[in-house]
Amino acid sequence: MIPSKKQISRFRRGRVSAQKERRKQLRIRNNLERILLRRLTSLFGKFVNTKAYLYREFGIYDEVIAARELQEELAPTLLQHYRRIFRNIYQENNRTNTLEEVKEDALVFGRNVDLEPLIEEYFRARGLILSGITAGIANRVQKIIRDGRAEGLTLVQIAQNIEKNVRPITRIRAATIARTETHNAAGHAHHKYYKQVQADYGSVLKKKWVATNDTRTRTAHAAMNREKPIPMDEPFIVGGVSMMHTGDPDGGAKNNVNCRCVIIYVDELDVVEN
Secondary structure, three states, rough: OOOOOOOOOOOEEOEEHHHHHHHHHHHHHHHHHHHHHHHHHHHHHHHHHHHHHHHHOOOOOOOHHHHHHHHHHHHHHHHHHHHHHHHHHHHHHHOOOEEEOOOOOOOOOOOOOOOOOHHHHHHHHHHHHHHHHHHHHHHHHHHHHHHHHHHHOOOHHHHHHHHHHHHHHHHHHHHHHHHHHHHHHHHHHHHHHHHHHHHHHHOOEEEEOOOOOOOOOOOHHHHHHHHHEEEOOOOOEOOOEEOOOOOOHOOOHHHOOOOOEEEEEEOOOOEEEE
């Protein structure tokens, strides 16, 4: 558990550069994203190779079983990744944050927090989305087999089509999943961290949405750069949708898939510079 309240006047960051903070957060997230991308590319490649081989040699493929087997491989991979994200986010925040008028024996934010329940809760909430990913890939293989049979192709030809058509799709899916799951989990972890700071240390925090300024950024997200920080417990209104933080499931796929935005959390007396 987090330490009991200490005699702290307030959590302060002073003057915060929005773009400098964005770059720092994205640097951490991009490194984590690359780790997951390598693992997903390998996992999906193994799946395609195995299913193509079994069909070529034995004419065997069961869509339901294939989806379940892929889920059993994907789930622990993502759970391990979420653990890495939460630990990185909490450790980085602990290193960079400071307190004013802290007693000498006060512990650093979050050092004694048991992250595992937070990670497990987040992982369970992602279950439906993850099952949809594996079902979609398994269904794609089934469609190629069905079309191949209708065209009178041999087992070898159908297996070749599985390798030729599914592998590129899984590479694209791996990249999208790596970015989306990394950034969504990081946004959730940041929000949990600062909610704890506010609750346990009596700080009055605000938050600001910061988007990347380039042509790939959604118009609604770019517009958020012009908005001032809002109270921690209020939602952002992003393109007419309420979101507590980047990666908030309430934002839906239109706001979360491939999103690169970050949230800056500050004390009410801090100054955020664009």
